[in-house]
Amino acid sequence: xxxxxxxxxGGDTLLLLGNEAIVRGxxxxxxxxxxxxxxxxxxxxxxTFFRLSQGAPYYFEYSVNEKVALEVAGGATLAGLxxxxxxxxxxxxxxxxxxxxxxxxxxxxxxxxxxxxxxxxHSSQNEQDNRIYARLGGLPCFEPATAQxxxxxxxxxxxxxxxxxxxxxxxxxxxxxxxxxxVVTGDLPATPYEKPFVKDPAKYVPLPASARVxxxxxxxxxxxxxxxxxxxxxxxxxxxxxxxxxxxxxxxxYLADVLEEEGLVGKVRLLELGMxxxxxxxxxxxxxxxxKKVLIVEELEPVLENEIRALAQARGIAVEILGKSEHxxxxxxxxxxxxxQAVRAFVGQPAAAVDALTVPADLPRRPPNLCAxxxxxxxxxxxxxxxxxxxxxxxDIGCYTLGFLPPFRAADFLLCMGSSISTGAGFARASGxxxxxxxxxxxxxxxxxxxxxxxxxxxxxxxxxxxxNRTTAMTGHQPNPGVDTTIFGENPNPVDLxxxxxxxxxxxxxxxxxxxxxxxxxxxxxxxxTGPRVLVxxxxxxxxxxxxxxxxxxxxxxxxxxxxxxLAVRDNLxxxxxxxxxxxxxxxxxxxxxxxxxVQLSPDLKPGKKEAK
Amino acid sequence: MTRARIFFTGVGGQGxxxxxxxxxxxxxxxGLPVTSGEIHGMAQRGGVVESTLLVGGYKSAIIAPGxxxxxxxxxxxxxxxxxxxxxxxxxxxxxxxxxxPVGVCLGRECYPPLEAVLETAKGFAAQVVLIPxxxxxEQAGTAxxxxxxxxxxxxxxxxxxxxxxxxxxxxxxxLKPKLVDVNLKALALGAEAxxxxxxx
Numbered sequence: 001x002x003x004x005x006x007x008x009x010g011g012d013t014l015l016l017l018g019n020e021a022i023v024r025g026x027x028x029x030x031x032x033x034x035x036x037x038x039x040x041x042x043x044x045x046x047x048t049f050f051r052l053s054q055g056a057p058y059y060f061e062y063s064v065n066e067k068v069a070l071e072v073a074g075g076a077t078l079a080g081l082x083x084x085x086x087x088x089x090x091x092x093x094x095x096x097x098x099x100x101x102x103x104x105x106x107x108x109x110x111x112x113x114x115x116x117x118x119x120x121x122h123s124s125q126n127e128q129d130n131r132i133y134a135r136l137g138g139l140p141c142f143e144p145a146t147a148q149x150x151x152x153x154x155x156x157x158x159x160x161x162x163x164x165x166x167x168x169x170x171x172x173x174x175x176x177x178x179x180x181x182x183v184v185t186g187d188l189p190a191t192p193y194e195k196p197f198v199k200d201p202a203k204y205v206p207l208p209a210s211a212r213v214x215x216x217x218x219x220x221x222x223x224x225x226x227x228x229x230x231x232x233x234x235x236x237x238x239x240x241x242x243x244x245x246x247x248x249x250x251x252x253x254y255l256a257d258v259l260e261e262e263g264l265v266g267k268v269r270l271l272e273l274g275m276x277x278x279x280x281x282x283x284x285x286x287x288x289x290x291x292k293k294v295l296i297v298e299e300l301e302p303v304l305e306n307e308i309r310a311l312a313q314a315r316g317i318a319v320e321i322l323g324k325s326e327h328x329x330x331x332x333x334x335x336x337x338x339x340x341q342a343v344r345a346f347v348g349q350p351a352a353a354v355d356a357l358t359v360p361a362d363l364p365r366r367p368p369n370l371c372a373x374x375x376x377x378x379x380x381x382x383x384x385x386x387x388x389x390x391x392x393x394x395x396d397i398g399c400y401t402l403g404f405l406p407p408f409r410a411a412d413f414l415l416c417m418g419s420s421i422s423t424g425a426g427f428a429r430a431s432g433x434x435x436x437x438x439x440x441x442x443x444x445x446x447x448x449x450x451x452x453x454x455x456x457x458x459x460x461x462x463x464x465x466x467x468x469n470r471t472t473a474m475t476g477h478q479p480n481p482g483v484d485t486t487i488f489g490e491n492p493n494p495v496d497l498x499x500x501x502x503x504x505x506x507x508x509x510x511x512x513x514x515x516x517x518x519x520x521x522x523x524x525x526x527x528x529x530t531g532p533r534v535l536v537x538x539x540x541x542x543x544x545x546x547x548x549x550x551x552x553x554x555x556x557x558x559x560x561x562x563x564x565x566x567l568a569v570r571d572n573l574x575x576x577x578x579x580x581x582x583x584x585x586x587x588x589x590x591x592x593x594x595x596x597x598x599v600q601l602s603p604d605l606k607p608g609k610k611e612a613k
Numbered sequence: 614m615t616r617a618r619i620f621f622t623g624v625g626g627q628g629x630x631x632x633x634x635x636x637x638x639x640x641x642x643x644g645l646p647v648t649s650g651e652i653h654g655m656a657q658r659g660g661v662v663e664s665t666l667l668v669g670g671y672k673s674a675i676i677a678p679g680x681x682x683x684x685x686x687x688x689x690x691x692x693x694x695x696x697x698x699x700x701x702x703x704x705x706x707x708x709x710x711x712x713x714p715v716g717v718c719l720g721r722e723c724y725p726p727l728e729a730v731l732e733t734a735k736g737f738a739a740q741v742v743l744i745p746x747x748x749x750x751e752q753a754g755t756a757x758x759x760x761x762x763x764x765x766x767x768x769x770x771x772x773x774x775x776x777x778x779x780x781x782x783x784x785x786x787x788l789k790p791k792l793v794d795v796n797l798k799a800l801a802l803g804a805e806a807x808x809x810x811x812x813x
Binding site: 013015122147174179180252337340354357358359360365366367368570571576579 | 624625633634637638641646647648649650651652659660661671672673674675676677678679680690691693694696697698699700701713714715716717718719720722723724725733734737
């Protein structure tokens, strides 16, 4: 989806991804400043802004991490520009420090924080529920469920933020970010919005004395918002009867389909919540009073459930409230399947039998794998050759986390973005065992560098391998501060990774991991040393190189000698270009990237000839 | 109104999501309400790619076991793996050709035979049509059009709420001009193969 997202006039019906709809929505809300750190499921929001950024009516940056992203956006809203800051749920933890004070300091130009949560851990290390951050930080919260709502709520969140000068949370989940549906667009604002900054330190500097006043002001805003939440068009009631359902976010979709298929539409009461903090307390109280029994349908934590229970108690409403249960667990995603069982149990129907086929549980799995030509494969192979199982491998977040899988098994523990160096250092100090910490270039800039400084300051005995593939590959090849090239050409201000490491106090060794002999020599040498050591294994991600037109023309590798003699290479590299055809080892020329790493490991493998396919 | 839950499954790089979006556009052009779901993230790394298209007024963009009116399988093993999603009396339209996962390439695991799909679905599915999508796409001009071959087959055997003619219009309208001819050929080859398969 391209330029139509920037079209001034509305009225079009576009088929948009939820994340593209968020882009359009904030544009309709007058967004002029966008920062982010990419991460699934949020990435298509910043990626779309980036792709459309040339000549667009907003400033955009891929910030170095989420904390910086929120602080930069915080500066922009203080300067008076409507701002958007996007990240995945765990990114909000990184940004939590500025976030907890942001609402005190206020957002004069308006600021929306997009938190893309990941129930079910599709592509994340946890499934935390960031609706709790809305409560903790004092941010009004919207939870869209469809592409159209992504667009509308993104717009209205920014407009509300501008009006109240307070930051607003737009909380999505994976299935909402990646829904694709029709969206009717509205107009873009005719004139750019700006609220000029007027110096007023008592208002914007949270010293203890002023912070107390700021907190009071924030609570007053949130208390005042209850009435607005009561009247919000996003909080919708329908149906009749004594049995009630209250739901928010993507669970609303599952509930709607189940009520339809179970013939319950109109026969039960339904309260759907889109603006979920502050809750529409009076609306909910009236709804509870009309019901004998209410089922709360929400994924992850019982956030609505607990607040609604408290509300019923405070208002003295005698209603039975049900929520988290066998059918509606606290873990993972919901679906029509478990919502159906919960609804049937709630209305007193027997459980629905699922009429479905079964297939053998031991079908060959298809785990994601490092791509053919991936330089990480070569780096892992070399590290394993030197250390085998004698070292403990501290891993980090990126494509290289796939080194977890055999044959590399190069991940023994992982906490979060940027943790490999510091956690590895602590492990080494506590255990006395050799530790190798793997980290990517983008993750190093994100938050690995502080771990390196700590390792230097305290002489932690850790070998740091920076897997520098010149891009942020995992999340879709976004630029990071160190890259040479982006889709718009050369990076004018690359940060010099080697100089940075040197300035921290370590003389790094740089190798091309696809040069096996040189890498092995460097690793062997480093393995004999102690203290903090850094190997930079630099080679561009082949997918990124192709995208920016820098891929070198290469020939595929081929089996030139005895295929049976290549089985060790097959097992040790697990390259997706390897195949067994009629029981014999071969290299699929279509899949082979031509990295020529495998040919360095076996005399039976050679670079292909031009005519060979 | 036509209501259908369509489940797509394939391997990263097979054009599963492109095919899903093309069908979604076709539904919108036919005036049908539509919602579609995708899972991103690991798609580029050779993992399984699943997506959904729900036509006719569903709100959810996901499909639970036993709910899919149609399974479109872009790869044989993944088609087999997805069979628990099928609703009794639903359609399975799939690629008969394999993309070996790494465990099979390394000789650690065995790729299931084509018959596994047929036998598992027998008596449960209304119809199972498996055609060699990659070979037919190569015949059309590029293996990359294998996804369009499958769409042609699905439309021709009546699995979709759209005709081959509807899909022809969508290809002409939404694909890059230089890709139109090869995809129209692929669509026709898929349709032809499905009809031949049904007759057999």
